[in-house]
Amino acid sequence: MGNASKLIIFIVETNTTMKTICTNFIFISFLILPIYFLQAQNNTCANEQFQTIQLQNPEFRQQVESIINSNQATNKTTEDVLVIPIAVHVLHLGEDSGVGSNIPDLQIQEAVEKANSLWRNTFVTENSLSNDIKVEFCLAQYDPHGNPSTGIVRADASSIPRYAETGIGYIEAVLQGIFGSDETQTKGFSDWDHNYVLNIWVVHKIAGGWGGYAFFPFGNNYPTDGVVITANSMNKNSTTLAHELGHAMGLFHTFQGAENGCPANDLCFIQGDWICDTPPHRRSDCNNSNCNNSPDSILSFKNLMSYCSNRYIFTKDQKDRIRNTIFNSSRKALLQSTACTGVISGITKNINHNFSIYPNPASTGFTISNRMNKNLPFEIEIRNSLGQTLFSKKLNSGNEQYISFDNKIEKGFYLVLIKNEDKVIDTQTLIIQ
Ligand SMILES: [Zn+2]
Structure with a gap:
């Protein structure tokens, strides 16, 4: 089975027409890394391998279960706003700042603001169905050297082989015969310490045509850990960033396990999306559920972790999962980061808070x-x-x-x-x- 301690999960998002595309889970062993992908293909769904993967990878399963069990251990009354510093690396093609794939600061700031409004449940007025996660994403105000920063880094990545033509590569694309740029090389082109910020790479294209993907914080803090999103999806009209950040903080899709029918949900805490208050549904079920007649199905149909349109909801259980994931995974280090406070940065480290x-x-x-x-x-x-x-x-x-x-x-x-x-x-x- 390979080195399960290095289990990495990719979630790959489709760019558009989320309601009509299909998801296909493929479990492979590539080198020493067991990996599964969520792949967009067509309107038919392949068999879902996730349960098998989890059962076959005890260390992975243990990591997820330990986070679930931490629900009991974590003091739920602690509702401090958790601040996750982020750095946005714009890997453009040499355009001037603000042009083409070198998207402007304002567009990035608005995209982050949109994600924050969804996470803080201020996006819609009728917001009683969703929850304030009390997590915010903060564009770093200081770089890793302590210098003032916008948290936005621009790099001309056009020299990376195959990046300009095909986009950033990843293993699923290779399996399809599509050779994008080397993922580690591309991300390493502009990359901040993963314990200092959560890195977000804005790319002009993802090989294979998806709109984004993110790593779960289970396993080691792998060099490619972070969020990838296309320049087209990084804007105030898209919910893609909020969705990818959900994966980055431990959430699966609401339709997880729904390849051939409805996802199993008898043991809701270890089946489907491992969340109990998101009724099971098929990926394409966004108005009427073939799996559950509960009026609560709207919690899945409008859920940020669905593929349905007009999504804005995080449930209470998702909130608990996110917060427990942060406290019990590699994300925890980000809570101690000075990227947004600069308290011990070069600017302020000599100040004794007068x-x-x-x-x-x-x-x-x-x-x-x-x-x-x-x-x-x-x-x-x-x-x-x-x-x-x-x-x-x-x-x-x-x-x-x-x-x-x-x-x-x-x-x-x-x-x-x-x-x-x-x-x-x-x-x-x-x-x-
Ligand atoms: Zn997703």
Whole structure:
């Protein structure tokens, strides 16, 4: 069976017409890596191998089960907003910034904002069916060297063999006789430490024509770990990024196991998508379920991990799975990353936090206390996870001042920059709830 400790899972997404395409699970052993793919082919479905794979790979199964079991171990009342720093690597073809596959910063920021709105359940007004995962993705504000960054890295990847013609390659494409660029080489072309950020590669094309794929955080922190998404799918009108991030945080498709009929669901916690409050459905069942007559089927039909249109839902059990996955997998390291806080970065590492903010989490405002020179005038700036300034204010002299943002800032994770004469002298993380 090969080295199960290096079990890697790819989920490959179709680019368009998600309702009509088919999924095909193929389990192969390639070199030492057992791998399965989700492959788009046509309107017929191949046999689903996932259950077999899991049963045949005890270490993989154990990893997933340990995360499920951690549901009991993790304190569910802890609902801190978890911030996952991301870096977006645009692997373009040499176009100017903002042109063609070298998509503009704004498009990337809007795509991240869309994903965050889906994850925080602020995307739709009638949002009672979904859940606030209390996880946000933050474009890194500092690079791995501590220098200020937008979290967006651009690299002309056209010199990588076969990248321009065929797109980034992966094993499934090779099996089909399609030779894209070497995946490890392509991702290694622009890649940040995987414990510092979750890497997202925006590519002009994926060999075989899919729109994205992501690695599960089970197994080792493999060099190719991260999310791949096409430039066409990386925008505010697409839910692909939110979906891929779901895989990256341990979620399977709601129709998992539905190749020849309905997915088994008698043991909902270890069958189908291993989630109990997503009724089983066939991939193409998006209005009426052939598998389950429950009115709850809408939780699958509109689920972000389905292939149905207008998807926006994460269920309560999916929320628990995501959060437990983060706490019990390689993703946990990202919670300690300074990519978005810069607390020990080159800019701020010598600062002993001469300011404090309270309460934090805050709701409508906070008090900032200056423990330093009491008469030092300073100003504060509040930035969101996209690096955009939402609020700035020049403060009076004195050692304490209340800052009200009058409900103008939505709940979430923010960076507070404390500046003096345009120089950042301290940073604080702020959670608004
Ligand atoms: Zn998927």
